[in-house]
Amino acid sequence: MIMPPRLRKIVLTAHVATSVGWLGAVCAYLALDVTAVTSGDVSTVRGAYTAMEVTVLYAIVPLALASVLVGIINALGTPWGLFRHYWVLVKLLLTIFAATVLLTETQTVSRLAEAAASSADPRELPGTLLHSVGGLVVLLIILVLSVFKPRGVTRYGWRKQDEQRRNERAARTEPVG
Template identity: 35%
Template sequence: MTLSPPWRKALLTLHVVTAVGWLGVDAVLLTLGVAGARGADPDLVYPMLALVGQSVFVPLSVLAWLVGFASALLTPWGLLRHRWVLVKLGITTVMLGAVLFALLPNLRAAELGAATPPDARQGLLAAPIVSTTLLVVATALSTYKPWGRIRRHRPRPA
């Protein structure tokens, strides 16, 4: 099933907006994490990081993944037609899992401000570095579309 061109363009627009939003909020989290690591007031930086992360980053990550998955299913690119689509889906799925299961507990710990544990602080700095890198890789995959189509084995005529 594929969408008509106007719906496909609307879905593509939503996909780009959510992905760019994810990258933008990632930059905000990275900026706050660096500020915390460089000695900014932890009672200001970490609760702010927790607020932005929990109220914007986590929901936007889920939305971006859902829209990307819908785009793969409902557009001519298809979910199982091109290797780059599968790799990109794999990257974003791993990132979403990391957001939900690794970053979210650190965001909750960041609500403590100066009492945020050191390992949570390190995780709050490392997560946006990794996430930003992976989002840039996913963007490159969308731009260059490497590796071609996935070949399906079809029985040869007798």
């Protein structure tokens, strides 16, 4: 079902807002992660780990889940579809992968924040830079796919296009009256 234009714009706006918010929150988290790993000041490191937990729990996770949900609604309500074009399918799979890794990594971030609060020297904690940078790279790949929309239709997409052409031809050849 294709959404009416006004609803489609509202859903697209929500999708862009949640996706860009997710990307921005990950950038903020990355800055905190770098600070936690590189700072020599104990109170700065402790504060960075605490802020990382808050950022993950109250910004990144909600924005990621909202982005996944609104993205699926957006794809299902537009001619792009969810499974018709490779770029949409790859975006979906990467987004689900990123959200899944994020949800599992959330527990690690909470444990690090707890350890930083109770540790005499939190500067020895490992940080989560690999996941931070990896998550940012995945989100940037998703962004590039959204902007450039590389060509390529899935088998399902070809069948749907064929079906649509046949229906249009049949509608033109039907007698009126």
